[in-house]
Amino acid sequence: MQVLVVGAGIVGLAIAREAALKGHDVTVAEAANAVGTGTSSRNSEVIHAGIYYPTNSLRARHCVRGRRLLYAYCASHGIPHKKLGKFLIVTKDADIPLLEKLFALATANGVENLAMLEAKEAIRMEPELTCVAAFHSPETGIIDSHRAMLAMRGDLEDRGGMIAFNTPVERIARAGAAFDVHYGGAQAGIHRFDAVINSAGHGAQKLAAATEGYPRERVPKHVLAKGNYFSYAGRAAFSRLIYPAPVPGGLGIHVTLDLAGRMRFGPDVEWIDKPDYEVDPKRAASFYSYIRQYWPRLPDNSLVPDYAGIRPKLTGPGEPAADFIVDLPRDHGVARLVQLFGIESPGLTSSLSLAQDVVAALEARPAKA
Numbered sequence: 078m079q080v081l082v083v084g085a086g087i088v089g090l091a092i093a094r095e096a097a098l099k100g101h102d103v104t105v106a107e108a109a110n111a112v113g114t115g116t117s118s119r120n121s122e123v124i125h126a127g128i129y130y131p132t133n134s135l136r137a138r139h140c141v142r143g144r145r146l147l148y149a150y151c152a153s154h155g156i157p158h159k160k161l162g163k164f165l166i167v168t169k170d171a172d173i174p175l176l177e178k179l180f181a182l183a184t185a186n187g188v189e190n191l192a193m194l195e196a197k198e199a200i201r202m203e204p205e206l207t208c209v210a211a212f213h214s215p216e217t218g219i220i221d222s223h224r225a226m227l228a229m230r231g232d233l234e235d236r237g238g239m240i241a242f243n244t245p246v247e248r249i250a251r252a253g254a255a256f257d258v259h260y261g262g263a264q265a266g267i268h269r270f271d272a273v274i275n276s277a278g279h280g281a282q283k284l285a286a287a288t289e290g291y292p293r294e295r296v297p298k299h300v301l302a303k304g305n306y307f308s309y310a311g312r313a314a315f316s317r318l319i320y321p322a323p324v325p326g327g328l329g330i331h332v333t334l335d336l337a338g339r340m341r342f343g344p345d346v347e348w349i350d351k352p353d354y355e356v357d358p359k360r361a362a363s364f365y366s367y368i369r370q371y372w373p374r375l376p377d378n379s380l381v382p383d384y385a386g387i388r389p390k391l392t393g394p395g396e397p398a399a400d401f402i403v404d405l406p407r408d409h410g411v412a413r414l415v416q417l418f419g420i421e422s423p424g425l426t427s428s429l430s431l432a433q434d435v436v437a438a439l440e441a442r443p444a445k446a
Contacts, residue, residue: 078413080439081106081258081270083246083284086117087222088420088428089276090229095432097236099440104238104270106260108245108280113226115278117425119354119386121306121333121344124148124158124218125423128165128183129323135401137186140423143430144216150429151220154228157336160218163318164199166208168370173210175322180212190215205314207371217318221336222425248287249273254412272413272439278420279352279389285416295409297402297418300390302327304344305356307364307380313340314372321371325394328422330367341383342368348394349387356382391419403431405438413439 078101082093085107097103109115124144130136151158167176183191192213194202199211230240243262250257256273260266277284282299285291304327319332327346334340342364361380368375391399402418409416415435424431 078102078271078439079269080104080272080274081256081268082274082276084276084278084280085109085112085226085230085240085242086115086276086278087113087226087229087425088117088417088431089274090226090233091428091432092274092276092435093238093240094229094232094236095429095436096439097233097238099436101272102237103233104268105233105240106244106246106258107240107242108262110242112230112240113223116386116389116421117222117226119384120222120304120422120425121331122220122222122335122425123318123333124160124220125426126163126183126188126214126216127186127423127426128179128188128214129328130182130186130423131400132182132185135403136423136427139401139427139430139434141187143423143427146429147220147225147426148218150228151225156224156228157221158218159336160216161317161334162213162215163217163320164194164203164206164208164211164213165320165322166199166206166211166371167322168208170209172322176210176212179322183214188214188216203315203317203319205372205374206319207373219318219334219336220425246277246284248289249284250289256414272415274415274417274435274439276417276420279387281389281416281418285418288414288416290411291414291416292409295404295416297391297399298393300393301349301352302388302390303347303349303353303385304388305347305360305385306341306343306383307356307361308339308341308383310379310381311376313338314374315340319371321367327388330364332372342380343383344386352387354385354387356385358382388421389419390421401427401431403435405435407438407441415439
């Protein structure tokens with residue numbers, strides 16, 4: 078089967094790799110000039126355990142399964158990673174029920190090795206921490222996401238697949254049981270494929286609306302939630318990731334560490350109308366007040382604007398968080414067409430699991446009437 082994957086972020090690469098491993102002839106069309114230039118390169122690089130997501134949701138299922146697959150993939154391909162573990166903490170007695178609710182949810186989702194801690198136990202393990210209660214998730218880790226994407230690209234190309242960079246897909250037309258894909262860019266033209274997977278991230282809705290035969294009413298809205306990060310100018314104060322209770326639109330301004338041991342804070346949630354990756358230094362004021370709830374000794378003038386990412390959300394301020402949308406042929410009725418929308422966190426962790434399901438759906442025979 079001639080398969081086109083639109084988008085060379087980590088989810089698109091994982092799907093392309095899986096399809097190539099199954100023996101399909103795979104092409105990836107990427108509008109930029111490199112892999113992972115969007116959401117995939119502007120996140121916390123955390124391998125999530127699967128704590129926050131409603132049980133049986135796509136996020137919960139793919140995060141837990143994807144985490145196990147991703148750790149195994151890192152080990153087999155020499156991808157730098159570290160299972161640091163994390164504390165999910167609360168700093169007010171009134172928030173302890175929320176912590177207990179999240180612990181029960183994570184347990185129901187199949188997250189392994191969780192441990193509820195009293196404040197003194199958590200502080201003994203992380204002496205700089207201030208909290209009233211916490212739980213420990215030892216399965217949470219960090220990863221070099223760029224190296225992971227390069228490994229997936231290598232697997233794809235080793236199986237004869239290819240990535241066409243600087244190749245924006247402008248529209249997709251039906252050609253009998255196949256698809257005529259119209260490209261822009263310097264190599265503008267039309268190519269025919271048996272199957273198409275739209276993993277275009279922030280461009281997914283626009284491409285879906287330009288896909289002949291795909292029901293317009295199934296295209297969800299696209300909401301931009303910017304997440305700003307500040308790096309810490311001093312020595313890391315923590316050896317694990319520290320996450321406060323989640324906030325609307327995100328997981329709260331948390332402590333994350335990179336593989337070199339450097340510490341940074343973020344992301345916050347800034348609802349925006351158009352893409353903007355500049356970090357406003359003035360936002361540091363809100364970071365200081367937030368972080369000092371769990372790290373009172375954060376020094377003045379120690380936070381430096383670092384980078385920002387933009388989450389491709391399906392819901393806006395005040396609305397319940399949406400699940401991933403993976404719109405399969407059995408859902409929308411167009412054979413061998415898959416649309417992915419709203420693949421934000423934990424998309425990196427979920428990538429290999431999502432890939433398995435998407436390729437299996439492409440290969441499934443249509444149900445008899």
